[in-house]
Every structure is written in structure tokens, then in C-alpha cells.
Amino acid sequence: MGKTTLVNSLDPTLTLRTGEISKVHEQGKHTTTFAEMHSLASGGYIIDTPGIRAFGVIDLExxxxxxxxxxxxxxxxxxxxxxxxxxxxxxxxxxxxxxxxxxxxxxxxxxxxxxxxxxxxxxxxxxxx
Ligand SMILES: [Zn+2]
Missing domain, CATH: 1.10.40.50 (Probable gtpase engc; domain 3)
Structure with missing residues (x-):
């Protein structure tokens, strides 16, 4: 399953917004190397983190x-x-x-x-x- 499909199932309006951001990056020939956080209509946030393969678990005993x-x-x-x-x-x-x-x-x-x-x-x- 692609990222877009996943994001769409969480919040269909988000794909539109992330698409707009990507277009801006393309025009500026800018590669996304930073994490982007988007708010979800249902509450909460989704974080797009290109190039990150693993997350450490913080503060979990x-x-x-x-x-x-x-x-x-x-x-x-x-x-x-x-x-x-x-x-x-x-x-x-x-x-x-x-x-x-x-x-x-x-x-x-x-x-x-x-x-x-x-x-x-x-x-x-x-x-x-
Ligand atoms: Zn045991």
C-alpha cells in the first residue's frame, strides 16, 4: 500500500495539502529532507519523515x-x-x-x-x- 493510500484513508483532504507542498518543492527544485507534520481532520497529526528508517522509542521503560x-x-x-x-x-x-x-x-x-x-x-x- 502506498503512502498516499494510507494518508487518504486517514484524511482525504490531507493528500491535497501534501500535494500542494510537493509542487512548491518541485518548482523550487528543493528535495524534501526534513520532516513535515500535518494536522488531521479527525484530530492528531501525521509526520512525513523522508529518509528516516527507524525510530527510537523514547521514554518507554x-x-x-x-x-x-x-x-x-x-x-x-x-x-x-x-x-x-x-x-x-x-x-x-x-x-x-x-x-x-x-x-x-x-x-x-x-x-x-x-x-x-x-x-x-x-x-x-x-x-x-
Ligand atoms: Zn514472560
Whole structure:
């Protein structure tokens, strides 16, 4: 799905506005290398960030990361350790659910990416076998 399609589904008037901005850039032979923030009719904002491949997660404590994954949040109390990070702990309900396909592996991979994220190198992506 293209960016325009996504933006259109969020706010059809936005495509028009971003199109106008792009036209101005073309005329001025200006390449968009900065982030643009557009307000949405439904409330909130969308940020267009050309050339940025990764975002760091700021101010999220790793101990609470699983709370941001609804399918994991429901299982947190079922882990053996109350402070389980769902990485290598024994009797982890989250890892058990991933093994049983109750939590999709790609979601767990995203969780791992966030847990192992190195703030000093936001482009590095570790892989887990
Ligand atoms: Zn766990």
C-alpha cells in the first residue's frame, strides 16, 4: 500500500495539502529532507519523515514494553516471575503463547526489536533465530 493510500484513508483532504507542498518543492527544485507534520481532520497529526528508517522509542521503560502489546498484556500475570521480561525466563507465558501460535511470531519479533534496541544506534536491527 502506498503512502498516499494510507494518508487518504486517514484524511482525504490531507493528500491535497501534501500535494500542494510537493509542487512548491518541485518548482523550487528543493528535495524534501526534513520532516513535515500535518494536522488531521479527525484530530492528531501525521509526520512525513523522508529518509528516516527507524525510530527510537523514547521514554518507554523496557519492563513495561509488553503492556503496549495487547495480546501480551493479557498473559503477563501468567508468567512465573512477576517481573518477567519474556526473553529468556523459564515458564514464560508469552513465549509459550508464541510457540503455540497464539501470539504471532512477527509481533514477538517486534517486541524483541524494541527490547534490544540500542539507543546509540537506531538503525541497527538485531536478528533472532
Ligand atoms: Zn514472560
Amino acid at each position: 523496557k519492563e513495561h514494553m509488553a503492556h503496549y502489546f495487547p495480546e501480551m498484556r493479557n498473559l503477563i500475570g501468567a508468567c512465573r516471575f512477576h517481573n518477567c521480561l519474556h526473553l529468556n525466563e523459564p515458564n514464560c507465558a508469552v513465549k509459550a503463547a508464541v510457540e503455540k501460535d497464539e501470539i504471532s511470531f512477527s509481533r514477538y519479533q517486534s517486541y524483541l526489536d524494541l527490547m534490544y534496541e540500542d539507543p546509540s544506534d537506531p538503525h541497527r536491527r538485531k536478528t533472532f533465530a
